[in-house]
Amino acid sequence: MNGPxxxxxxAVGLALAVAFALMCAIxxxxxxxxxxxxxxxxxxxxxxxxxxxxxxxxxRFGAVIEKTxxxxxxxxxxxxxFRARQFSIGADGQFFLSALAAVAVSVWLPxxxxxxxxxxxxxxxxxxxxxxxxxxxxxxxxDANEIVTTLMLNVVAVQAFRYIVTHGFNDPAAGFLVTxxxxxxxxxxxxxxxxxxSAFVLAVPLATLAAAWLLRRTTLGxxxxxxxxxxxxxxxxxxxxxxAVALSMALGGAFAGLAGLHASNALLHRxxxxxxxxxGFEGLVVALLARNQPAAVPVAALLYAFLEAGAQAMxxxxxxxxxxxLVIQALIVLFVVAERLWPAGWVRRKAxx
Amino acid sequence: MxxxxxxxxxxxxxxxxxxxxxxxxxxLGGLVSERAGVVNVALEGLMLIAAFFGVMGSAWAAxxxxxxxxxxxxxxxxxxGLLAAVALALxxxxxxxxxxxxxxxxxIGINMLAAGLSVFLMVLWTGDKGSTxxxxxxxxxxxxxxxxxxxPLLAAFANGDSGRGHHVLVWLALLAVPxxxxxxxxxxxxxxxxxVGEDAEAAAAAGLSVKRLQYTALACSGLLAxxxxxxxxMGYLVLFQADMTAGRGFLALAAVFLGARRPLGxxxxxxLFGAAAVLAAQLGARALPSQLVYMLPxxxxxxxxxxxxxxxxxxxRRRAAAALAAWRTTSTTNSA
Numbered sequence: 001m002n003g004p005x006x007x008x009x010x011a012v013g014l015a016l017a018v019a020f021a022l023m024c025a026i027x028x029x030x031x032x033x034x035x036x037x038x039x040x041x042x043x044x045x046x047x048x049x050x051x052x053x054x055x056x057x058x059x060r061f062g063a064v065i066e067k068t069x070x071x072x073x074x075x076x077x078x079x080x081x082f083r084a085r086q087f088s089i090g091a092d093g094q095f096f097l098s099a100l101a102a103v104a105v106s107v108w109l110p111x112x113x114x115x116x117x118x119x120x121x122x123x124x125x126x127x128x129x130x131x132x133x134x135x136x137x138x139x140x141x142x143d144a145n146e147i148v149t150t151l152m153l154n155v156v157a158v159q160a161f162r163y164i165v166t167h168g169f170n171d172p173a174a175g176f177l178v179t180x181x182x183x184x185x186x187x188x189x190x191x192x193x194x195x196x197x198s199a200f201v202l203a204v205p206l207a208t209l210a211a212a213w214l215l216r217r218t219t220l221g222x223x224x225x226x227x228x229x230x231x232x233x234x235x236x237x238x239x240x241x242x243x244a245v246a247l248s249m250a251l252g253g254a255f256a257g258l259a260g261l262h263a264s265n266a267l268l269h270r271x272x273x274x275x276x277x278x279x280g281f282e283g284l285v286v287a288l289l290a291r292n293q294p295a296a297v298p299v300a301a302l303l304y305a306f307l308e309a310g311a312q313a314m315x316x317x318x319x320x321x322x323x324x325x326l327v328i329q330a331l332i333v334l335f336v337v338a339e340r341l342w343p344a345g346w347v348r349r350k351a352x353x
Numbered sequence: 354m355x356x357x358x359x360x361x362x363x364x365x366x367x368x369x370x371x372x373x374x375x376x377x378x379x380x381l382g383g384l385v386s387e388r389a390g391v392v393n394v395a396l397e398g399l400m401l402i403a404a405f406f407g408v409m410g411s412a413w414a415a416x417x418x419x420x421x422x423x424x425x426x427x428x429x430x431x432x433x434g435l436l437a438a439v440a441l442a443l444x445x446x447x448x449x450x451x452x453x454x455x456x457x458x459x460x461i462g463i464n465m466l467a468a469g470l471s472v473f474l475m476v477l478w479t480g481d482k483g484s485t486x487x488x489x490x491x492x493x494x495x496x497x498x499x500x501x502x503x504x505p506l507l508a509a510f511a512n513g514d515s516g517r518g519h520h521v522l523v524w525l526a527l528l529a530v531p532x533x534x535x536x537x538x539x540x541x542x543x544x545x546x547x548x549v550g551e552d553a554e555a556a557a558a559a560g561l562s563v564k565r566l567q568y569t570a571l572a573c574s575g576l577l578a579x580x581x582x583x584x585x586x587m588g589y590l591v592l593f594q595a596d597m598t599a600g601r602g603f604l605a606l607a608a609v610f611l612g613a614r615r616p617l618g619x620x621x622x623x624x625l626f627g628a629a630a631v632l633a634a635q636l637g638a639r640a641l642p643s644q645l646v647y648m649l650p651x652x653x654x655x656x657x658x659x660x661x662x663x664x665x666x667x668x669x670r671r672r673a674a675a676a677l678a679a680w681r682t683t684s685t686t687n688s689a
Contacts (some may be wrong), residue, residue, distance in 0.1 A: 026477055087394075087457050138655070142662040147394065147457075148607040149658065151600060152651035163644035285465070288458060321476040326469025333462040339453030 008289065008296070011335035012303070019328045023320055033320040040313025041306045060309055062195025066267060067305035068298065072204045073259035074283025075290060075297040076211045077128075077252040081146070082292045083215060084248035085228040086139065090150030092280030093157030094131045094253040098124035098260030100161055103179045103271055104169065106186035106264075116186045117265060124261040125254045131157060132253020136246030146249070158277050165273040177273035188266040198266040203258060204298050212294040214251065224248045256280070288333050304329070356505060363509035365631065370519060371589060373627030374526040375400070375581040375598075379605035380623045381533045382577030384616060387609050388537060389570030390550035394460025395445050397602025398467030399438045399575050400582030405471040407434030407583045408593040409478060411491035427491040431587060435579040441467060442575025446568045464602075472595045484594040492591045493583070495520050522584040529577065534616040536573075546570050578602065607654055611661055622657070629653040 016034075023030035041064050044056040074091050081088035102124040109116040135153055138144040171180045188198035215221035223244040227234045234241050259279075264271060286304055290296035311325035335341075379396045386393040393399075411430025418426060445463045448454040475481060479488050497518030501508035512518045537543040548556040549566045557563050581601070586593045604626050611625075612618030629650040637646040 087461070089461075138659065142659050144655075144658040144662065145607065145610050148603060148610065149655060151603045152607075152654050155600070155651040156648050156655075159644040159648045163642060166644065167642060281465075284461065288461075321473065321482075323469060323473035323476055323482075327466065327473050330462055330466035330469050333465060334448060334454070334459065337454040337458045337462065338448055341452070343451035 005296075008291065008300075008336060010341075011289075011332050011338075014335050014341075015328050015331035018331055019324060022324070022327070027318065027320050029318050030320075033314050033318040036314040036317055037307065037310040037325070039310070040317075041309035058192070058194045060313075062192060062197050064302075064305045064309045065195070065197050065201065067308065068302045069200055069204055069262055070259050070267075070279065071282055071286045071301035071304055072298045073207055073255050073262065074280060075286030075301050076207055076294060077132075077254075077256035077259065078280075078284045078287035079211065079290070079292045079294065079297060080215075080224070080252035080255065081132075081249045082287055083228045084224045084245055085231065086136070086146050086245055086248055088132070088135055088146045088150045088249045088252060089280065089284055090132060090135055090153050090249070091252070091256045091259075091283045092277050093150070093154040094128040094256035095260045095263070095280055096161045096275070096277065097131050097157050098128040098257035099264040099271055099275075100164065100169075100179070100260075101127040101257075102261045102264040103182055106182040107180045109186070111183065111185045114185065116183075117188070120182075120186055120265055121258070121261045124264075125257040128253040128255070128257025128260060129250050130253070132256070133246060133250035136249035139249070140242035140246040150249075154277065154280070161271075161275070162273050165271065170273070171270070174270075179271045181270040182265055186265055187269055196267050200262050200266045203262065204301075207255060207258060208294050208298055211255065211297075215294060220244065220247060220251075256283075259283075285329050285333060289336055291336065359506050359509055363513065365635075366510055367513040367519065368631045368634070369624070369627050370523050370527075372630040373624050374520070374523045375584045375589070376601050376605050376608060376626050377526045377620060377623035378522070378529060378581035378584065379578040379602055380608035380612070380619050381529050381616070382574035382581070383606050383609045384612075384614065384619045385533060385537065385546065385577070386567075386570045386574040387614055388550045389546040389567050390553055391446070391449065391456060391567045391571055392460075392606075393442070393445070393571065393574045393578075394457050394606065395442070395463035395467070395602075396574070396578045396581075396605050397598050397600070398460075398464035399441055399578035400585065400598045400602045401464075401471055401596070402441050402467040403434035403438035403579035403582035404586035404597055405434070405475065405593045406437040407431050408485055408488065408490040408586045409474075410434060411587065412485075412488050415489060415491060423491060424494055427493050427587060430491060431493060431583050434583050434587075435576060438579030438582065439572050439575040442571045442578075443568060446571040450564050450567060468596060471593070475593065475595070482595070484597075485592045488592070490591060490593070491587065493521050493587045496524055520584065520588040522580055522588055525580060526584075529580075530616060530620045533577075537616060542569070578605070581605070604650075604654070607658070611654075611657055613661075613665070625657060626650060626654065 020030065020034050023033050027033050041060060043058050043061040045053060046056045047053050074095065077091045077094065078088070102120040105120040105123040106116055109119060131153065135146050135149040138149045139146045165179055166177055169179055170177055188200050190196050190198055215225060223234070223239050224247070226239060227241050227244045231241070282304065286297060286300045289300035289304065307325055307328065311322040314320055314324070315322040379400055383393050383396050407430045409430070410433030411427050414421075414426040414429040415423070441463060445459055448459045449456045472482070475485060479485050481487060495518045497512045501511055537547060545556070545561055545566055546569070548559070549561060549563050553563050582598065585597055590597070605623070608619050608622035608626060611622035612620070633646045633649045636649070637643055
């Protein structure tokens, strides 16, 4: 009941139960809808006399893994701020600007035999770091509410992205507003047929380990955790609170930068001017779902991506729209953050009877 | 001032009021809960859910009671919207006060719930995903001030350049400033709310019911944020769009902090945001790239946050210096 894992499973189960009750109320085929939601993302083994056993729906499952990579990195990004009790929701802006930086570096550099990919990654991480440091400094130096500043900086970043792609950095031959394409030498090739899954999938364990190491084994990580768990103690003990606050958000930005690199150099290869914002908020859900534990972030990301793909399958084959999954996600967050599942007074009253 | 300039200024003034009203209403709601010690991060979601249920409610009312005057049908819809916002605000309170959930994270969760639920129910009830453009929903009316026929200049400002008057919720937003000021500063309830926000334990020791007061404050913020949301879907536009609040709830939260947690300061901050939005629209009309124009309100907010903090710091330093100087003079007179 009290283990974080059990708690998270309970929250997911409860949210799915509420969702199923909703489906029963609105749908003619609630059981089919739930089945699609839970299994629609899986590849389907298929047997035929000609080809033997093959896996169908690989593209769909590939999308789940691709999304898991992105969300793991963004979840880790949000987690760093949250561990210092900084509710920074700036991952969106960091993601946009660092993806753009990665494309720009990839396009401008001459072929360097794979080195350009590293440089593009460095640019993406640096841009994410700086765009995360900005609200961090605003909070540390000017006590500016980080929820407000990161939201404002998101708008600035997305509009700057659109301005740059619209008025300069675009491919006139493309027929629509889009950045030039990343040259083949700077891209990551897919390693699973019919998907975009690349070697970047290794970033999931590596980034998770790096985040856990940073938090658990470094002085800065210790400071971030103390500032988050016991701010008054941190101040009294003379810890560099301001530095921890600012760097927690900046480190988060660096991880968001990796997500940007994944989007630009592995998934999309060129960025349209009307790239939709909002992915940062999905990273926030993942961080909350993982209760800010680095090791739990990839699991939460997988669950999120899995439910999302399932919801699309559900919408295609039943009468329940995929927006149902938004409600489920919100319910999961609410149930995960609740300390208990019924008011404390009720238990006492029952015990008294 | 000739009449043409006056009309142009009046049009600008009306645009300023239109841009300010939703943020102002939500910000005043955020102020009430913030002063009671329960910061409401969910203003955005509360606005959104009220905007949605207002539209749905007015369409349902129009279908169910065709003989009733349109104003009453719209009012019924608005009532449903407010009810939904207050219910969601109380849900936020329930998770925080009863289930011990972190207030800020729960607020974020409530925002997600509102965003998801509004789109999910919109698809379910109207079949459309983007907006309720195909639904015949109603607007709340505009109210002109009567008796200004002899003063065209005054009429232009009081009733807008069109002369039809300002939207009823614009008037309400203007009235809400003194109302919230009065509530917080001049009533027993306001005193208690502030006492709970200042020091919940001391307030509890003094015999106040902290939980009930915080629920009350959250309900108030739901009501005011709901009014702000209704203005968007039953005034500014007459339909509901997915995510139509577009960050105004967060701007409202920014206004509370920018306004140093005071009613007049909050109102001034909301007005500043409104002015930034109007300026952006005016510059947009002069063929500046739209992306640069959209950057203006957030940049103004960021600069204002920093500027106000610097000003407060300077004021504090001046006060400390004055206190020190006063102490020095008294201590020298004492020793002399």
